[in-house]
Structures are given as structure tokens and as C-alpha cells.
Amino acid sequence: MSLSSTVDGGRRLTAGRHTLGLFRSELRLVFGRARTQAGLGVLAAVPLLIGIAIKLSGSDGDAEGFLGQVAGNGLFLIVASLGLSLPFFLPTAVTVISGESLAGEASLGTLRTMLTAPAGRSRLLAAKMVALAVFCLAATMTIWISGLIVGFILFPVGDVLLLSGTTVSLGEGLLRALLIAIVISLSLLGLAGIGLFVSSLTSTPLAAMAATFGAFIVLGIMTAIPQLHAIHPWLLIYRWQSFADLLRDPPYWHEIARNLLVQGAYLVVFYTAAWARLTSRDIT
Amino acid sequence: MGVTQRSRRWLVPVTAVAVVAGVGALGPVVADASPKLPGITAQDLLAKVQTAKVDGLSGTVRSSANLGLPSIPGVEGGNQLSELLSGQHTARVAFATPDKARVSVLDNQAERVWTTDGKSAWAYDSSRREAVKLTLPARSAKPDKPQAAPKNYDPQAVAKQFLDAIDPTTKVEVSGTEKVAGRDAYKLRLVPKTDRTTVGSVTLAIDSKTWVPLDVTVMPRTGNDPAVELGFSSVSFDVPAASTFTFTPPKGVKVTDKKVPATRQAPHPVKPPKAVGPKGEKAPAQRGDKPTVLGEGWESVVMVRGVKTTGNGPVDQLLANARTVQGSWGKGKILTSKMVSALITDDGRVFAGLVTPDTLQAAAAKAPR
Amino acid sequence: MTTPQEPPPPAASAAPPIVTRGLTKRFRGGQVAVDTVDLEVPAGSVFGFLGPNGSGKTTTIRMLLGLIAPTSGSVELLGESMPKAQLKVLPRVGALVEGPAFYPFWSGQANLLRFDAADRTADPRTRKARAAEALERVGLSNAAGKKVRAYSLGMRQRLAIAVALMQRRDLLVLDEPTNGLDPQGTREVRNLIRELASDGTTVFTSTHLLAEVEQVCTHAAVMSRGKLVRQSTVADLRAELRPRLVVRTPDLAQAAETLKGLGATDLKTTEETVEGDSGDLPIDKFAAALVAADVRIHGFGLERPSLEEAFVALTGEGFDVAE
Numbered sequence: 001m002s003l004s005s006t007v008d009g010g011r012r013l014t015a016g017r018h019t020l021g022l023f024r025s026e027l028r029l030v031f032g033r034a035r036t037q038a039g040l041g042v043l044a045a046v047p048l049l050i051g052i053a054i055k056l057s058g059s060d061g062d063a064e065g066f067l068g069q070v071a072g073n074g075l076f077l078i079v080a081s082l083g084l085s086l087p088f089f090l091p092t093a094v095t096v097i098s099g100e101s102l103a104g105e106a107s108l109g110t111l112r113t114m115l116t117a118p119a120g121r122s123r124l125l126a127a128k129m130v131a132l133a134v135f136c137l138a139a140t141m142t143i144w145i146s147g148l149i150v151g152f153i154l155f156p157v158g159d160v161l162l163l164s165g166t167t168v169s170l171g172e173g174l175l176r177a178l179l180i181a182i183v184i185s186l187s188l189l190g191l192a193g194i195g196l197f198v199s200s201l202t203s204t205p206l207a208a209m210a211a212t213f214g215a216f217i218v219l220g221i222m223t224a225i226p227q228l229h230a231i232h233p234w235l236l237i238y239r240w241q242s243f244a245d246l247l248r249d250p251p252y253w254h255e256i257a258r259n260l261l262v263q264g265a266y267l268v269v270f271y272t273a274a275w276a277r278l279t280s281r282d283i284t
Numbered sequence: 285m286g287v288t289q290r291s292r293r294w295l296v297p298v299t300a301v302a303v304v305a306g307v308g309a310l311g312p313v314v315a316d317a318s319p320k321l322p323g324i325t326a327q328d329l330l331a332k333v334q335t336a337k338v339d340g341l342s343g344t345v346r347s348s349a350n351l352g353l354p355s356i357p358g359v360e361g362g363n364q365l366s367e368l369l370s371g372q373h374t375a376r377v378a379f380a381t382p383d384k385a386r387v388s389v390l391d392n393q394a395e396r397v398w399t400t401d402g403k404s405a406w407a408y409d410s411s412r413r414e415a416v417k418l419t420l421p422a423r424s425a426k427p428d429k430p431q432a433a434p435k436n437y438d439p440q441a442v443a444k445q446f447l448d449a450i451d452p453t454t455k456v457e458v459s460g461t462e463k464v465a466g467r468d469a470y471k472l473r474l475v476p477k478t479d480r481t482t483v484g485s486v487t488l489a490i491d492s493k494t495w496v497p498l499d500v501t502v503m504p505r506t507g508n509d510p511a512v513e514l515g516f517s518s519v520s521f522d523v524p525a526a527s528t529f530t531f532t533p534p535k536g537v538k539v540t541d542k543k544v545p546a547t548r549q550a551p552h553p554v555k556p557p558k559a560v561g562p563k564g565e566k567a568p569a570q571r572g573d574k575p576t577v578l579g580e581g582w583e584s585v586v587m588v589r590g591v592k593t594t595g596n597g598p599v600d601q602l603l604a605n606a607r608t609v610q611g612s613w614g615k616g617k618i619l620t621s622k623m624v625s626a627l628i629t630d631d632g633r634v635f636a637g638l639v640t641p642d643t644l645q646a647a648a649a650k651a652p653r
Numbered sequence: 654m655t656t657p658q659e660p661p662p663p664a665a666s667a668a669p670p671i672v673t674r675g676l677t678k679r680f681r682g683g684q685v686a687v688d689t690v691d692l693e694v695p696a697g698s699v700f701g702f703l704g705p706n707g708s709g710k711t712t713t714i715r716m717l718l719g720l721i722a723p724t725s726g727s728v729e730l731l732g733e734s735m736p737k738a739q740l741k742v743l744p745r746v747g748a749l750v751e752g753p754a755f756y757p758f759w760s761g762q763a764n765l766l767r768f769d770a771a772d773r774t775a776d777p778r779t780r781k782a783r784a785a786e787a788l789e790r791v792g793l794s795n796a797a798g799k800k801v802r803a804y805s806l807g808m809r810q811r812l813a814i815a816v817a818l819m820q821r822r823d824l825l826v827l828d829e830p831t832n833g834l835d836p837q838g839t840r841e842v843r844n845l846i847r848e849l850a851s852d853g854t855t856v857f858t859s860t861h862l863l864a865e866v867e868q869v870c871t872h873a874a875v876m877s878r879g880k881l882v883r884q885s886t887v888a889d890l891r892a893e894l895r896p897r898l899v900v901r902t903p904d905l906a907q908a909a910e911t912l913k914g915l916g917a918t919d920l921k922t923t924e925e926t927v928e929g930d931s932g933d934l935p936i937d938k939f940a941a942a943l944v945a946a947d948v949r950i951h952g953f954g955l956e957r958p959s960l961e962e963a964f965v966a967l968t969g970e971g972f973d974v975a976e
Contacts, residue, residue, distance in 0.1 A: 021770035021777055029767065033758065065393060065411060072536045083393070109754025113816060116718050116750065118743035119771035161534045163395040164388060165408040165415070234308065244393035252376070252390060254344070254517070265304040273297035280293050282721035 022119055026127040030097060030135055039093045040142045046089060047081040047147035051154045066244075074151030075160055075170065078177040079247070081147045082140060082184055086240055090139055091216050094188045097135050098195025099209030101128045102278065106203035111283055121279045129196060129271060136188040140181040148174070164249040176246050183243045183256055190236045190266030191216060197274040200281070233258070236266055318461045319468040321492050326456045329472055329490060330443035336495035340380035340523030343465065347514040348372040351623040374517075384529040399531050406531035415531070415539045453477055453581040464489045464498040465516040480643040481505070481582035482623050494521055504622045511623045578635075578647045585637035585647040603628065609641075613648040668732045669693050670824045670855045671700075671717060676726035678712050686712040688879040689726065694857055694872070699850045701866035701887070702859035703964060704876030710859045711751050713876070714828050717857075718748050731823055744774040747817025747825040752832070753809035757802035761793055761812050764801060769819050787815040792841065806833035814842065825849060827858040831865060843869050863964060875964060891957070898931040898939060901952030911946045915939055931955070 030036055054070050066083055069076040102125075105111040114124060151157065160173030168176075195212040202208050219236045222228050232238045239259035245252040324332075349371065378386040386399035394411035405418040447456055459473035469489040476483055482505050489499035499515025533539045578585045606617040609627070616629035618641050626636040627644045635648050671694035678687040687709040694700045704710045715721045717728055719736030728735040733742045755764045765784040769775045788797045791811035801809065810833045817825055830846070831839045846856050846869050860866060866873050866887060874884035883890070898917065902908045908927045909920055915938060920929040931939060936955060943950055 018770075018773045018775060018777055021773065021775075025767045025770040029756070068413070069536075108756065109752065110756060112720055112750050113748075113754055113768055113813075114771050115720060116743055116746070116748040117768050117771035118719075118739050120740050120773075123773075124771070159535070161413075161536065163393075163410040165395070165397050165406075165410065165531060165534060165537070167532075167534045241392055245390070248388075248390065248395060252344075252374075254374075265308075269297060269300045269304060272300045273294075276293040276297050280291065280722070282715075284715070284721065 019123070022123060022127045023130055026131040027134060030101075030131045031138070035100075036097060036135070039096060040139065043085060043089060043093060043139055043142045044146040046085050046143060047077050047150045050081055050084065051077050051147075051150040055154050069161065070151070071155060073160060074153075074155030074157045075148075075173050075177060077151030077155065078144055078147035079180060079244075081143050082177075082180055083241075083244070085143055086184060086187075086243075087220075090184070090188060091191055092213070093139050094132075094136060094191050095195055095209055095212045095216065098132050098192045099199050099212050100205045101132060101196055102199040102274075103202050103205040103208040104199075106283070107205055115283060122275060125196075125200075125271075125275055125278050129192075132192040132196060133185075133189060136185040136192060137182070139188070140185040144177060144181040147177075162249045163244065163247045166249040168249070176251075179246050179251075180243045183246065183260075184240075186260055187240050187243070187263055190263040190270075193267040193270035193274075194236075197270040197277065200274040200277040234262065236262065238262070319463055319492075321461045321468055321470065324458055324470060326458050326472060327440065327443045327447055329458055329470055330446060331439035332495040333490055333497065334439040334442060338379075338381075338494050338496060338521050340378075340384075341496070341519060341521050342376075342378040342524045342528070343516045343519030345375045345377050345515065346372065346517045347375075347512075348510070349512045350509055351511055351621060378524040378528050380523050380526075380529065384524075384526070386524075386529050397531070399529050401526070401529040406533075408531065408537070413537050415533050415537050417533070417539055417541050419541070450474075459487065461492075462489055464491075465519040467498065467519065468492045469498055476582040478582050479505070480640055482625070482638050482640060483511075483582060489515065496521075502623075507622060576651075578651055579637075583637070583639055583643055583647075585635050585639060585644060587647075587651055588634045588636075589632065609645065611645050611649055613645070613651065616648075618644070669695055670731050671857060672729040673713075673717070674727045676713065676716060676728060677724045678709075678716060678721065679724040685879050687716065687723075690876075690879075690881045692874060692881060692884065694855060696855055697850070697853060698872045699846060699856045699870045700858065701870035701873040702857060702876070703861070703863070703866060703873055704859075705861065708876040709879040710876050711828055714750060714826060714859060717826060718743070718746070718750065720750065744772050744820065745823040747820070747822040747827075749813045749817055749827045749830060751828050753806075753813035755801040755804075755809065755812065758800060760798050760800055761788065761804065761808075761815075762797040764812065765815060765819060768816050772820075775820060783819050784815075787818040788812075790818055790845065791815045792838075807835055807838050810834055811838065811842075814845070822854055825854055825856045825858075827856065829860060830858055831860070831862065839865075895930060896955040896957050897928050898936055899926055899928040899952070899954060899956045900939075900943065900948075900950065901926050902943075902948055902950055904948045907946060908943060908948045911942050911948060912939060915942055925951075928956070 050067070051070070051074075054067070066076050066080040070080055102111070105114065115121065119127075157170060159167045159169055160176070161167050191212070194215055195208070198211045198215070199205070199208040202211075216236075223232060223235050223238050239255050239262065242255035242259045245255055374390045376386075376388045376390065378384075383402040384400065386397070388395050388397040388399075391411070394409075396410070397406070397408040399406050399408075400418075400420070403420055405420060407416040407418075408414070450456065453476065455475045455477060457473050457475075459471045462469055462471055469491050472488045472490055474486045474488075476485075484503040484505040487499075487501045487503070488497050489501075490496070491498050498519065499513070501510045501515070502512040504511045574588075576587045576589075578587055602619070603617050606619050606628075609616060609618045614629050614631055616627055616633075619626045619628070620641050623638055624636060625639055625641050625644050626634060627641075627648055628634050629648065633648075633651070635644050635651070637644060637647070639647075671692060673690055673692040676687055676690040676692070677685065679685050690709075690713060692713070702710055702713075712721070716723050717730060717735065719728075719739040722736070730738075730742045731745055735742065755761075756767070759767070762781075762784055765787060766780055769780050769784065770777070785794070785797070788794050791814050793808060793811050793815060796804065796808060801812065804812065810830070814827070814830060817827065825846075827846075831842050834842060843865065846858065850856050850869075850871075858865075858870070870887050872885070873887050873890055875882050898912070900908050900912070903925070905922050905925075905927055909922055912927060912929055913920060915934060916932055917929040917934075917939070918932065920927065936953075940950075940953055943953070
């Protein structure tokens with residue numbers, strides 16, 4: 001293509017190509033912040049602390065579950081850390097980042113500038129959601145990598161004992177741990193969707209974070225009340241623990257699929273609600 | 285863009301909620317639409333069931349029990365019997381003729397496995413990382429199923445005999461068809477003729493090709509939710525690979541060798557909760573003497589004597605809230621639920637059954653002291 | 654009904670860059686912030702948008718840019734209907750809305766890059782060069798790498814203008830562009846506006862500083878309590894103002910008496926002047942009368958009132974002067 005034809009087309013010709021610029025910029029905004037890096041740092045410390053605690057206590061597999069297997073096989077540090085981060089650390093991180101996403105821009109006033117740039121409201125929302133999804137994956141992968149490093153340094157590593165009593169190679173074990181990290185990051189998407197929606201309602205990021213975390217706590221309490229068992233399958237975190245089904249032989253997909261369907265349902269509902277809110281909202 | 289036009293955007297999330305709720309509520313209904321199958325009588329169906337013979341199967345069994353039992357505070361977990369009597373459970377089962385079977389109960393982040401390849405049997409508990417091995421005695425090459433059947437038997441005759449026998453107490457009918465685990469099945473329904481039981485009906489789903497029962501559902505007399513449902517959520521009638529039934533104790537797992545009981549109880553592939561065997565069940569309350577069965581059919585009541593009912597915190601608490609009743613049989617407390625009723629007399633007898641409280645008291649009145 | 658005599662429609666380039674019809678915004682409380690405003694900004698003009706605080710200027714600007722939705726009425730920007738065509742139109746519009754807003758934890762340059770990346774028509778290959786040029790134009794080249802957190806209000810204001818200058822624009826919408834700037838910065842921004850206007854960019858700038866309008870604007874509109882009370886060229890606005898007779902004298906009472914006697918109206922007395930509307934009477938008659946009445950005259954003449962007075966006359970209220 002000659003130079004003149006490129007110039008000729010001007011903006012129109014290249015218009016479609018630059019759509020990704022906003023998404024890249026959004027990732028820089030999320031991951032460039034000290035707050036995000038500190039959060040990922042805390043998550044990276046989880047395997048380290050667990051690993052050191054187990055090493056110091058010298059316990060040799062007395063504990064039940066994945067924690068008890070760490071001393072025998074460092075690979076289980078990944079699984080145990082992911083499992084232990086799931087009820088609190090990971091949701092907290094997702095709550096902070098998602099609560100910040102739109103409310104943060106609104107409170108800074110940059111939302112105005114972004115919209116007159118123009119970013120386009122639907123497109124900006126999509127970029128925010130993609131960045132949140134990438135953050136969810138980054139958060140679980142941080143634990144995965146940290147758990148891998150710490151586990152391999154502190155503990156012996158070898159073939160992996162599955163829940164069903166069969167043993168698979170270390171490579172397959174790592175692959176399954178990776179799948180667990182991915183499944184857990186997908187499990188966080190429903191919460192991220194709620195956070196994004198709440199964030200679209202307010203111009204105060206702290207309020208958005210508090211409300212999102214409050215919703216998470218309420219869902220947790222509802223999941224713990226047996227009388228509500230009829231609606232349990234619909235609750236966001238009811239099947240969060242199903243990631244462990246990946247350690248069966250063969251993996252049991254039913255609950256994982258259900259969990260992901262529930263996450264998808266929450267995501268669709270709250271994402272479209274955030275869309276309705278953002279596209280109809282007066283930006284002041 | 286006007287204000288009304290903007291508020292119309294909220295129709296999108298509202299629609300999303302409706303679609304999600306619709307798929308969630310109606311999806312299973314649509315998927316389980318009754319298949320079209322040729323008509324069949326109950327007797328023919330029962331006859332077919334007896335001829336059912338598969339060389340192997342594997343699948344996932346899901347059970348859910350909602351007996352309406354009061355939850356006893358402080359007795360959560362640690363008790364497999366009470367655990368299996370409530371809530372939902374999923375197990376993977378596999379079976380191959382003549383004597384290979386595997387059941388693994390999929391617990392939360394753990395798994396309990398019982399498997400036998402005919403020569404040895406294993407029980408494995410992943411949460412404790414303990415395995416128990418049973419070496420089975422050498423056995424004759426004869427497969428045990430056909431052995432159990434009489435030499436000259438006519439399935440039709442047996443079916444008729446069975447129907448005649450239960451006719452006074454129970455209505456038996458083919459009540460339609462349904463899809464179970466993706467297979468077309470006939471529904472065989474048994475309805476008690478008496479109103480003294482809490483059981484509303486028992487429905488079996490029977491596969492229309494292999495004539496294997498795929499699902500059993502017990503409905504209470506009142507309410508629309510099954511009290512017990514046990515059935516396949518997926519099933520394959522391919523013979524599973526032999527390796528499915530072997531167990532190699534992994535490194536780091538404590539293995540206990542155990543003596544073989546004289547009459548081996550192989551885990552039944554279809555009913556995993558019954559197969560909890562090797563662990564042994566601790567009864568929830570203190571043991572009394574041997575239970576006696578009073579009455580018959582749906583009205584059967586079990587009596588246990590000499591049960592110490594005080595000094596057990598949670599049970600005391602439960603009884604404190606129970607209704608006090610008295611009659612010619614004496615005085616006691618009665619506990620009722622949707623399915624099960626229990627009468628605890630002050631002289632230490634316990635009557636229980638799938639019957640109404642009145643039936644229970646009537647049984648107590650006739651019972652030997 | 655069409656008549657053959659009607660002139661042909663103006664060429665697209667000459668179409669007014671901003672047209673509003675019956676633009677109204679009623680907030681949820683029922684308060685009407687902008688009330689049936691018909692604004693028409695001619696192409697190539699530097700248009701001063703005047704009004705006291707709370708008169709609906711910023712609300713109008715937000716509606717122009719599609720940030721808030723009008724309750725009724727319509728906005729056309731560069732010939733396209735807003736906010737429907739915003740993704741098409743806004744890349745050609747540079748905007749600064751209600752004070753500078755940035756990511757304080759990023760450098761000025763990083764902020765420019767993000768806002769530019771949000772516009773999908775902006776070429777990423779030239780992004781850095783354009784950012785450098787925009788920073789240069791507003792005099793922030795030296796502070797480009799500094800975090801915005803460390804910027805002064807004036808620097809932020811310049812950076813906000815730099816955002817609007819990242820690309821060649823057909824229209825600039827600037828809300829109080831000189832707010833927070835020192836006199837030197839104010840002068841620079843005014844020069845910048847003149848420079849851009851001479852390149853053919855239409856500039857729509859809201860302000861509460863009349864001096865700004867007098868110095869740079871070709872057109873002006875005045876808002877008061879949500880209503881557009883006047884719009885015309887600045888020259889017309891001035892021409893309409895009646896000149897006033899001003900007498901500088903120590904004998905205030907006597908002078909006032911004399912002027913009144915000759916039919917002057919709207920008399921006002923300050924510490925050392927008496928002024929009024931001389932009506933149709935030539936002013937030499939007043940001079941003669943004052944001399945005859947032994948009024949000591951230190952100064953005498955007709956003075957054209959400032960826009961500020963015109964503004965007060967139109968809105969019935971003064972400016973809350975921020976500076």
C-alpha cells in the first residue's frame with residue numbers, strides 16, 4: 001500500500017483498528033495503579049505464608065484436605081492457596097477493583113473527559129468489564145505462580161494424588177491446578193459484574209466497594225441458611241467450591257458447569273443493568 | 285434521546301433476568317418432556333424388569349432426601365447415616381458382570397471410594413487419605429445373579445404373583461413416561477391404599493431399552509417435593525474398562541488390611557448410600573436392643589426397647605420441644621415430620637415408622653411391653 | 654410551503670456548528686436548569702457564552718456534548734444530531750467541561766495518551782507526537798512527565814486545554830478555560846483561542862469574565878436563570894448600548910440638578926461623577942447649562958458603557974466575580 005493511499009483514507013480507513021486502544025489503556029489504568037499491585041502482592045503472599053507456616057509447624061499431613069497434602073507435595077500449595085483465598089481474599093480484591101471501575105472515574109471527573117473523547121458509553125463499559133475479567137485471571141494466576149514457586153522451593157514435588165485415589169504425573173497436576181485457577185477466576189466474574197453495576201450507580205468508589213462487599217456477605221449468609229435451600233442453587237457462591245472436582249479422576253464437570261452458568265447469569269444480568277444505567281445516566 | 289426512551293434501556297436487564305429465570309425454571313421441564321413410548325401394562329413392565337440384564341454400566345447417581353427431619357443441633361457431620369438421610373449427594377457408579385463394582389461418593393472437596401474387582405475390595409477416603417483393603421476369598425466361577433434366580437422361572441408368572449401379593453395394600457400402575465439421564469423410561473407408580481402412612485407414592489423410572497430401573501422417587505402424602513429421590517443423572521450401558529475397578533494405593537496413603545467377612549456384601553451399584561458399609565454406621569442415639577417390626581405393609585412400625593433417651597444434650601433439647609401424648613400404652617413424647625413419625629415413651633420404648641402419629645399410637649397400644 | 658425566491662441552503666461547511674432548538678433540562682427535583690434555549694453558533698466565530706453562576710451554562714454545555722440528556726429539545730453539533738451521532742461528531746470537537754479532571758496518579762502526558770486512546774479515530778502511531786505538540790502549545794512541555802497530582806490549578810487548566818488540542822478540531826467547546834490561570838496564563842490562552850479561530854476553528858467558550866468576551870469574542874450569548882436572554886455579535890451588543898453623559902465635578906448635587914433640569918434621565922451619582930442618559934439633546938447644551946450654573950467641571954463627555962453594564966441590564970444581576 002502506497003503512502004498516499006494511507007493518507008488519503010485519513011481517519012476512516014483506520015477507524016476500526018484503533019478500537020483496542022481503549023482496552024489497552026483500561027488495562028494500564030487497572031494494573032498501573034499502586035492499589036492493584038499491592039492487592040496482587042497480598043495475594044502472592046498467601047502461598048508464601050501458608051508454605052512457611054506448614055514448614056515451620058513441621059506437620060506431616062495431619063490436616064485434612066489439600067492443606068494436609070502440601071507437606072508431601074508442594075504442588076498442593078497452589079491448590080490449597082487458591083482454595084483458601086477464594087472465600088475472602090479474592091472476592092475482596094475483585095470488590096475493590098470493580099467498585100472503583102466506574103465510580104472512580106466519576107469521582108475524578110475523568111468520566112466526562114472519556115465520554116467526550118469520545119469513548120462511547122457501551123464501549124467504555126465493555127473495556128471496563130474486560131479489564132475486570134483480566135484482573136480476575138491475573139489475581140488467580142498470581143496465586144498460581146507464587147504457589148508454584150514457593151511450593152517447589154519449600155516442599156518435595158512429585159506425582160499428584162487425586163481425590164479419587166489415583167495418581168497423575170506432575171505435569172498433569174500442574175495443568176489441573178492451572179485449570180483450577182482459570183475456573184476460580186471465572187467464578188469471580190459474577191461478583192465482578194455486581195461490582196461493575198454498583199459502581200455505575202454512584203460517584204463514590206468507597207460506597208461502591210462497601211455495597212458490593214455487603215452484597216457478597218449477604219449472599220454468603222444466605223448460602224449458609226439451610227431454610228433457603230430452595231434458592232441456594234441460584235446463589236452466586238453456592239458452587240464456588242466445585243473447582244475441586246477438577247481433581248477427580250476423571251474430572252467431574254457437572255457442578256463446575258453449573259457454577260459457570262450461574263456466574264454467567266449474574267454477569268449477564270448485572271452487566272446489562274450496568275449498561276442500562278451508564279447509557280442513560282446524566283454524567284455530571 | 286428523551287427520558288422515556290432512556291428508561292426503556294432498563295428493559296434489557298429486565299429481559300435478561302426474565303430469560304435467566306425462565307431458563308432456570310423451565311429448562312429442566314422442557315428437557316424432561318415425556319417421550320413417546322408404546323403402551324405397556326404394569327405386569328408386562330415388571331416381567332421385563334426381571335429379565336433385565338446388563339453386562340456393565342457406569343454413570344452418575346444423584347440422591348436427594350428431604351424427610352423433613354428436624355436438624356439436631358451439634359450433630360452435624362461426622363455421622364454418615366444422618367448425613368446421607370438429608371441433603372443431596374452425588375456418586376459415580378460403575379458395574380460390570382459378574383462381580384466388579386465401584387462407587388465413589390463425591391463429597392465437597394473430597395471423595396469416598398469403594399471398589400472391587402472381584403479379587404480384592406478397597407475403601408478409600410480422600411479427606412483422611414486412608415485406604416482399607418479387603419482380600420476376597422477365591423470364589424466359584426459361577427456368576428451370582430443368575431444363581432439367585434430359580435431354575436424354571438417365568439417372569440410373567442413372578443410379576444403376576446407379585447402384583448397379586450401387594451394388590452390388597454397397593455395400587456400399581458404405569459403412570460406415563462419420562463426422560464431419565466437422557467433415556468426414555470416408563471414410570472411405574474405404587475400408591476398405598478391406606479391413608480395411615482405418610483408415603484404418598486413411590487415411583488420407579490424404568491429404562492425402555494434395558495429395563496433397568498433408573499430412578500426411584502418417594503413422594504410424601506402432603507406436599508409437592510419428593511421426600512427421597514435417587515437416580516441416574518447420566519448413565520452408560522457400555523461395560524467399563526477393567527481398570528476402573530482396580531485400586532492402586534497411592535504413595536502417602538495409609539493402608540489397613542482387613543479380614544474378609546464371611547458373607548461378602550458387594551456394594552450395590554445403584555444405591556450407594558446403602559453401600560456405606562465398610563465405615564460402619566454409628567446410630568445417632570444410644571443403642572437399644574434389637575428392633576421389632578409391628579404391623580405390616582405401609583403401616584409397619586419399628587419398635588426398639590430400652591433406649592436411654594436422657595443425658596444426650598441435643599436429643600434432650602429436641603424432646604423438650606416435642607408434643608407430649610398419652611394413651612393406654614402409657615405416656616411419651618411424639619416427634620413428627622413430613623415422612624417419619626417417632627414416639628418415645630417414658631418407659632424407654634421408641635416406635636417409629638413412615639406412618640401418621642395416630643397409627644403410631646395405635647401400634648404402641650397393641651405392642652408388647 | 655416553499656417559495657422559489659428562497660436562497661439556496663448554505664454549504665455544509667458554513668452550517669452553524671452548534672444549533673439547539675427548544676433545549677430544556679428539568680432536573681429530577683423539578684428545577685428547570687435550562688429553559689427552551691435556541692442557540693445558534695455561526696461557523697468560524699469565537700462565541701462567548703455568558704451568564705452568572707447557576708444560570709445553566711454548564712448544563713447547556715453538557716447537553717451539547719451528550720453528557721446529559723435533554724428533557725426536551727434538540728442539539729445539532731457540526732450538522733449532526735446529538736447525542737445519536739456522538740461517536741461520529743465528538744472526535745471533531747475538542748471539549749473542556751467544568752474544570753480540569755485527570756488521573757492524579759499519572760503524568761500529564763499519560764493522561765493525554767489515555768484520553769486520546771479512548772477516541773477510536775485517533776491514530777495511535779502519531780499519538781505521542783501529538784501529545785508532545787499539544788503540551789508544547791499550552792506550555793507544559795517541561796511538566797509532561799510530572800504526576801498531575803503535583804500540578805497547580807493553572808497547570809491542570811492548561812493540560813485540559815491540551816486534551817482539546819490533541820487533534821485538529823472543527824469546534825472547541827471550552828467551559829471557563831481561563832479559570833484558575835494567572836494573568837500571564839490567561840493572556841496565553843486568549844492568544845491561543847485567537848490563533849485557533851484564525852485557522853477556522855469555531856470556538857464556543859463559556860465565561861463569567863466580560864473582559865474575555867470583549868477581547869476575544871466575535872459573538873456572545875447571555876444566559877440568565879436558565880433562559881437565553883440575548884445572542885448577537887459583540888459589536889451589535891455594544892452598539893445597542895446608549896452612551897452616557899458623564900460629568901466629573903466636585904459640585905455633585907448642583908450638577909445633578911442642572912442635568913435633570915434639561916431632561917436627562919437615569920441619573921447616578923458617584924463620589925466624583927454624575928452620569929445619566931442625555932436623551933436626544935446635544936451634549937453642548939448640557940455643557941453650557943453646567944457652566945451657567947457655576948458647576949466646576951473637571952471632566953465632561955459621552956462614555957460608552959461596558960459590556961458588564963449591558964450584562965447587568967440584561968440579567969438583572971451582577972457577576973459573582975471569582976477573581
